[in-house]
Amino acid sequence: MPAPLPVTLVVAPLFSYLELSVWMDGLRIANRQSPLPVYDWIVAGEAGDPVPSSSGPTITPAARLADIAHSPVTIVFTAYEPEAACTPRLLSWLRRQDRQGGIIGCVDTSALVLARAGLLQGERIAVHHEVAAAFREEIGEAILLDRRFAFEGRRLSSAGGVATAEMLLAFIERSQSRELATQVAHAMLFQRPDSDVVAAQAGLPGGLSDMDRRLARLVATMQTHLESPLPIAEVCRRANVEETTARRLFRAHVGQSPAAYYTRLRLERARTLLRYSRLAVAEIAAAVGFADTAAFSHAFKRVFGLPPSRARRDVSGL
DSSP: OOOOEEEEEEEOTTBOHHHHHHHHHHHHHHHHHSSSOOEEEEEEESSSSOEEBTTSOEEOOSEEGGGOSOOSEEEEEOSSOHHHHOOHHHHHHHHHHHHTTOEEEEEGGGHHHHHHTTOOTTOEEEOOTTTHHHHHHHOTTSEEESSSEEEETTEEEEOSTTHHHHHHHHHHHHHTOHHHHHHHHHHTTOOOOOHHHHHHHTTSOTTOTTSOHHHHHHHHHHHTTSSSOOOHHHHHHHHTOOHHHHHHHHHHHTSSOHHHHHHHHHHHHHHHHHHHOOOOHHHHHHHTTOSOHHHHHHHHHHHHSSOHHHHHHOGGGO
16 A cells, blocks of 8 residues: 655745645645545745744744655745745755655745756746746746646646646646546635636736737737837737727726836836846846936836835835
């Protein structure tokens, strides 16, 4: 009779309680739905001290990393401070688990931790759309997928939030059975998205799946030309949308002109780079299409209320 599969849930400071809860409850339900327990999960931390979540409550890990010599399945949870989670002790421990053939997963921003451990060379992973741009600068070897979750080889990933449930169910389906994954989804009152619907929406920018597809094409064109911004007329031409129609769509759905929205997209990309990359302010300005750093700083302050240099120091400003 097979023993339960050990799963280590590694929490770092300011992790997402939602994402951790999805895994803990999902594994608990899987055990309840099975004749015998199929998973033996444990929450671990680097030192064993209480770890604060991004929403406030803390959790006290049941084990320290040093106590776990072998983890067949490891999922790393971070949220707002992935840089701080990249400690030598955690990175070394993850490398050891990888050498032993373990499955290693990342949720939301914890892809950065796996990248710093050298575990993402050529891997295909999903990350939250807000950090995808910054992570391309940081982990260029990895292929950042336009998906909510991915499970390829020994790498399991989720873009975060409720997509973590899809990641969990994919894991249960592969490690146990589709039937058990379906039972867990039903118990969680979670409707697994139809694969055809997911594929059809994969190319749409975040938050625009239910909007006019012409608007989605316009925004997608803008998103792929942030470093070298296009004139609005050229954006419309490439998206095959009349310029007057584009103005009407943006006013109706976004409440801004196409040009104002385009600028906002560039500045939001800059805000993400400030938070999650180590690029200099001048480099970030160039990365979002501002040749002049002073003009970039002025535009950033006008939109976000503080200059880029202060935004980088002041997490609350982001």
